[in-house]
Amino acid sequence: MTISTPVALAPAERAIALLGGDLTERSLRLHLEGLSGVDAVGLEQRAADLGTRSIKTTSKAWALDRIIELIDLTTLEGADTPGKVRSLVAKALTPDPSDATAPRVAAVCVYGDMVPYAVTALGSAHAAGGSEGINVAAVATAFPSGRASLRVKLADTADAVAAGADEIDMVIDRGAFLSGRYGQVFDDIVAVKEACRRSNGSYAHLKVILETGELNTYDNVRRASWLAILAGGDFIKTSTGKVAPAATLPVTLLMLEVVRDWHRLTGERIGVKPAGGIRTSKDAIKYLVTVAETAGEEWLTPSLFRFGASSLLNDVLLQRQKLRSGHYSGADYVTID
Amino acid sequence: MSFLEYAPAPESTAILGLRDSYGLFIDGEFVDGHGKPFATISPATEKHIAQIANADASDVDTAVKAARRAYDKTWSKLSGADRGKYLFRIARLVQERARELAVAESLDNGKPIKESRDVDIPLVAAWFFYYAGWADKLDYAGLGAAPRALGVAAQVIPWNFPLLMLAWKIAPALAAGNTVVLKPAETTPLSALLFAEILQQADLPAGVVNILTGAGDTGQALVQHPDVNKVAFTGSTAVGRAIAKSVAGTGKKLTLELGGKAANIVFDDAPIDQAIEGIVNGIFFNQGHVCCAGSRLLVQENIHDEVVDRLKQRLSTLRLGDPLDKNTDIGAINSREQLERIRELSDIGEAEGAERWTADCAIPENGFWFAPTIFDNVSTSSRIAREEIFGPVLSVLTFRTPAEAIAKANNTPYGLSAGIWSDKGSKILAVADQLRAGVIWANTFNRFDPASPFGGYKESGYGREGGRHGLAAYLTNSPVAGLVEVPTTTKKAVAK
Numbered sequence: 001m002t003i004s005t006p007v008a009l010a011p012a013e014r015a016i017a018l019l020g021g022d023l024t025e026r027s028l029r030l031h032l033e034g035l036s037g038v039d040a041v042g043l044e045q046r047a048a049d050l051g052t053r054s055i056k057t058t059s060k061a062w063a064l065d066r067i068i069e070l071i072d073l074t075t076l077e078g079a080d081t082p083g084k085v086r087s088l089v090a091k092a093l094t095p096d097p098s099d100a101t102a103p104r105v106a107a108v109c110v111y112g113d114m115v116p117y118a119v120t121a122l123g124s125a126h127a128a129g130g131s132e133g134i135n136v137a138a139v140a141t142a143f144p145s146g147r148a149s150l151r152v153k154l155a156d157t158a159d160a161v162a163a164g165a166d167e168i169d170m171v172i173d174r175g176a177f178l179s180g181r182y183g184q185v186f187d188d189i190v191a192v193k194e195a196c197r198r199s200n201g202s203y204a205h206l207k208v209i210l211e212t213g214e215l216n217t218y219d220n221v222r223r224a225s226w227l228a229i230l231a232g233g234d235f236i237k238t239s240t241g242k243v244a245p246a247a248t249l250p251v252t253l254l255m256l257e258v259v260r261d262w263h264r265l266t267g268e269r270i271g272v273k274p275a276g277g278i279r280t281s282k283d284a285i286k287y288l289v290t291v292a293e294t295a296g297e298e299w300l301t302p303s304l305f306r307f308g309a310s311s312l313l314n315d316v317l318l319q320r321q322k323l324r325s326g327h328y329s330g331a332d333y334v335t336i337d
Numbered sequence: 338m339s340f341l342e343y344a345p346a347p348e349s350t351a352i353l354g355l356r357d358s359y360g361l362f363i364d365g366e367f368v369d370g371h372g373k374p375f376a377t378i379s380p381a382t383e384k385h386i387a388q389i390a391n392a393d394a395s396d397v398d399t400a401v402k403a404a405r406r407a408y409d410k411t412w413s414k415l416s417g418a419d420r421g422k423y424l425f426r427i428a429r430l431v432q433e434r435a436r437e438l439a440v441a442e443s444l445d446n447g448k449p450i451k452e453s454r455d456v457d458i459p460l461v462a463a464w465f466f467y468y469a470g471w472a473d474k475l476d477y478a479g480l481g482a483a484p485r486a487l488g489v490a491a492q493v494i495p496w497n498f499p500l501l502m503l504a505w506k507i508a509p510a511l512a513a514g515n516t517v518v519l520k521p522a523e524t525t526p527l528s529a530l531l532f533a534e535i536l537q538q539a540d541l542p543a544g545v546v547n548i549l550t551g552a553g554d555t556g557q558a559l560v561q562h563p564d565v566n567k568v569a570f571t572g573s574t575a576v577g578r579a580i581a582k583s584v585a586g587t588g589k590k591l592t593l594e595l596g597g598k599a600a601n602i603v604f605d606d607a608p609i610d611q612a613i614e615g616i617v618n619g620i621f622f623n624q625g626h627v628c629c630a631g632s633r634l635l636v637q638e639n640i641h642d643e644v645v646d647r648l649k650q651r652l653s654t655l656r657l658g659d660p661l662d663k664n665t666d667i668g669a670i671n672s673r674e675q676l677e678r679i680r681e682l683s684d685i686g687e688a689e690g691a692e693r694w695t696a697d698c699a700i701p702e703n704g705f706w707f708a709p710t711i712f713d714n715v716s717t718s719s720r721i722a723r724e725e726i727f728g729p730v731l732s733v734l735t736f737r738t739p740a741e742a743i744a745k746a747n748n749t750p751y752g753l754s755a756g757i758w759s760d761k762g763s764k765i766l767a768v769a770d771q772l773r774a775g776v777i778w779a780n781t782f783n784r785f786d787p788a789s790p791f792g793g794y795k796e797s798g799y800g801r802e803g804g805r806h807g808l809a810a811y812l813t814n815s816p817v818a819g820l821v822e823v824p825t826t827t828k829k830a831v832a833k
Contacts, residue, residue, distance in 0.1 A: 036607065036608055036610075036760075037606070038611070039608035039611040041781065042780060043610070045781075046610075046611070053664055054664055055346075056346045059344040292341045297340055297341050300340065
């Protein structure tokens with residue numbers, strides 16, 4: 001092996017603070033490879049253990065409402081149309097027509113070209129990054145595969161931001177990550193983050209999708225989580241929902257451990273978003289328990305935790321109706337979208 | 338109210354059809370004892386649960402005679418396959434009544450329901466299923482062709498895993514063809530008595546299993562009874578020693594499973610989050626009332642501060658309280674006596690200069706409770722690093738090299754279990770090779786399986802329970818030339 005000239009990386013603020021000013025591919029690699037390993041058996045056992053918590057009565061009522069407030073209501077189909085998006089937004093605004101006390105979701109999540117329709121449909125309810133109302137999140141960077149040139153990914157991102165997206169859900173280049181080109185993955189994220197910058201100098205929130213189903217090992221997930229945080233991600237997100245397995249409780253637990261450790265180290269809070277495969281209230285409550293007992297209860301807020309889901313909302317609404325009325329209704333008592 | 342406080346989720350005791358008083362289970366029936374009855378209480382509330390009969394020497398004699406009769410007339414005449422059928426039936430009944438057994442166990446012992454429900458009772462069923470499978474395959478147990486049962490087994494079990502210890506003792510004994518007289522601990526007789534009801538339900542022939550409740554003197558009378566062929570004891574080293582003395586020279590076969598002071602070794606290349614969980618599980622599982630508990634944390638010096646810091650944070654999230662609440666992590670200490678001992682040793686630890694840290698949690702007014710506690714900067718000579726505390730108290734020591742870790746881990750009169758945490762497989766194997774402990778866990782702790790033998794080195798006892806090895810404790814492989822020829826009475830065996 002020869003010693004080659006170190007390849008300098010894009011100067012991301014967090015990475016420089018942690019790894020030093022001469023940020024190179026090598027210093028990043030050394031850091032990521034120096035992270036403590038993950039024992040798969042132990043991690044899964046812990047996740048299963050957290051899944052046995054019994055959440056009843058008042059705690060359950062609180063949890064159901066909070067789950068709704070944490071949902072990124074999502075439609076990501078090739079067949080999406082302006083009509084479908086308007087319908088999704090209507091559901092986001094009025095989740096349960098029979099109960100005005102049902103809270104609203106955090107955001108709607110759509111493809112970039114659908115952002116204008118979502119913004120229009122939301123109208124005055126568009127939070128635009130504020131705390132009141134609903135945000136518009138757009139997937140970008142050649143979602144879901146991420147197989148496109150950086151130029152295309154940046155244009156994809158900038159378009160969505162210009163159209164009014166408040167949040168960008170980008171995918172990392174898993175091919176580069178798996179072949180060990182951590183520097184490339186890092187530089188991509190830094191560049192996309194810059195593409196999230198609006199003309200007034202503010203930034204759209206950046207969620208970095210790791211696609212954990214393709215990273216395959218927990219050690220990889222931990223490394224990719226650190227990498228995404230160091231490069232400037234505001235959120236780390238499990239999956240696109242297009243690859244199985246999507247979000248799992250052990251993977252989410254592991255990512256929560258990373259953001260907890262980042263907070264211990266720097267005092268800064270990073271968000272986590274499990275996406276895909278969470279369909280029932282029962283499952284979602286397990287995630288809330290895992291968040292509360294790992295990162296802390298203060299993470300149970302839309303700026304730090306989201307569910308990427310579509311069918312979850314209706315199951316939660318059915319459970320809410322059951323808590324209120326004492327009996328289960330059925331799928332026809334909630335609106336399909 | 339914060340979400341993390343979780344609304345109460347108590348398991349209902351309505352499922353328990355408890356009687357006001359329980360007799361001794363002798364020859365298939367509940368009968369009155371001749372000693373002075375005693376009460377069993379819930380350690381979480383100090384409330385009375387039931388009146389329990391007390392067996393005196395005459396009751397012990399009646400029970401041993403019943404077991405001998407059952408051995409001679411029925412059990413030794415049954416084929417292995419038929420014995421197996423009874424054991425399978427018992428296993429299924431345990432599963433059917435699992436919820437009830439779990440509630441009884443948590444009520445009487447103080448352990449959290451999530452442990453009795455998810456660990457104790459499933460393992461009880463697993464133990465019976467496992468040994469049921471062995472009953473007709475004893476020829477393949479590695480003890481030669483046609484190994485034979487010993488006869489009547491006297492078994493004395495502790496209070497930390499009342500029903501599980503019963504299963505560890507009874508399942509292999511019956512599979513091997515022995516009959517049993519068992520004495521549960523004085524503070525936790527309840528689940529054993531429910532188990533007696535299960536035996537009636539299973540139609541187990543009368544006298545094959547007899548259950549005597551009582552205190553130390555009952556146990557003493559039982560192990561000293563001249564007509565038992567086998568003594569099995571799990572409990573403290575002091576009592577184990579006394580038993581070993583009393584059976585010396587009698588020809589009774591003996592297995593002892595005694596105390597421990599296990600080292601849990603954490604190397605700097607350990608998977609850190611899982612290691613923290615493992616340390617917590619190692620010492621705070623079952624309130625630390627575990628003979629193989631990882632009560633000495635040996636942590637590599639360069640990660641000491643980080644490990645202790647993370648450990649404290651994790652312990653702050655443990656929920657102490659009502660054992661019957663499904664969200665409780667730490668239950669009640671089993672008895673006032675045990676609580677006093679934990680307090681005394683903890684005070685000694687403090688006096689000896691170790692740094693004490695106790696999780697900040699509300700202690701209920703009634704009952705026996707001890708908050709999870711860590712002692713940092715413990716030296717190897719400190720009493721809390723030497724003596725078994727048998728409570729939720731962890732002593733933290735450091736080491737610099739693997740050689741030092743091994744030396745410190747082995748530097749104890751005990752040798753029941755140990756844990757190793759490292760991401761490096763070769764290191765785990767190399768260290769495990771040099772540890773003198775019966776069970777060594779790698780990147781996990783307190784995992785049990787009926788197929789795995791369990792037992793100790795040195796003062797932790799002798800003989801193995803579980804697995805094929807566990808059968809050897811209840812069989813003899815010398816039917817022709819040896820001392821024991823299907824003994825009908827010990828007298829006869831001794832005469833030979």
